[in-house]
Amino acid sequence: MARGRRPEIVARRARERAALRQRILDAAHDILREEGLEGLSVRAIAARIAYSPATLYLHFRDKADLLRELLREGFRRLAKAVAEESAAAGSNPAARHRALGRAYARFALENPGYFRLMFELPAGPRMVCGDPALAAEVRGEVPSWEEVVGSVVEAQRAGIYASEVDAQRGTLFAWALIHGLTSLYLGGHLRELAPTREAFERLLEEAIDQVGRWLGASPAGAASGG
Secondary structure (H helix, E strand, O other): OOOOOOHHHHHHHHHHHHHHHHHHHHHHHHHHHHHOHHHOOHHHHHHHHOOOHHHHOOOOOOHHHHHHHHHHHHHHHHHHHHHHHHHHHOOOHHHHHHHHHHHHHHHHHHOHHHHHHHHHOOHHHHHHHHOHHHHHHHHOOOOOHHHHHHHHHHHHHOOOOOOOOOHHHHHHHHHHHHHHHHHHHHOOOOOOOOOOHHHHHHHHHHHHHHHHHHOOOOHHHHHHOO
16 A cells, blocks of 8 residues: 555545446457457447447457456356356256356357357357466356256266166257357347247256256156156
8 A cells, every 4th residue: 555545535436446447347258249250359348338449458468368368257157147047956966067057158148258258259268278287267257068968967867867878968969959059049040939038948957858858857857857
């Protein structure tokens, strides 16, 4: 703390700095949602929040530094959605598996810009894969692939899913279906089938039910699976 500077002034400036940093991230998210990565630049973000580009460099070293923070924030938000949906699912492994699908779609609907960067644009996965420290940080926020597959295996052991189904492939097919539907909806390709978010969520539940059928869900297990 600088000599003579009152604690309340230091605290206020810290809040202001944090608020401006969040405004930068929010503006970046909106640009990613509307224009994709090609529209994202320090100058474009500065124009949106009515600050000079030089101000943004006080918070982020460069565009790559900004993208890393966007990935961190995106995975934090995904983790929050997963935690909330999983808490509602209880201990049933099939219900937890279904909850992961709901959480993934819900995160995408509420954070389309982060979703694009993390799961649709090649730059996000390339950055994560090319930076072991970042990879460890963001992947520690959400269930690993092995944990998701493990929920299917648990359901198989409990007799909820058919034991002969390949858990790895079943998990991959489930992710592909949920991701594909969500991406199509966000891209405006499901206007007739799902003109509203509520209609899309109903469609999503139908897809999750279909995943259960692929995995050979027993009627009793499907009923208790959420």
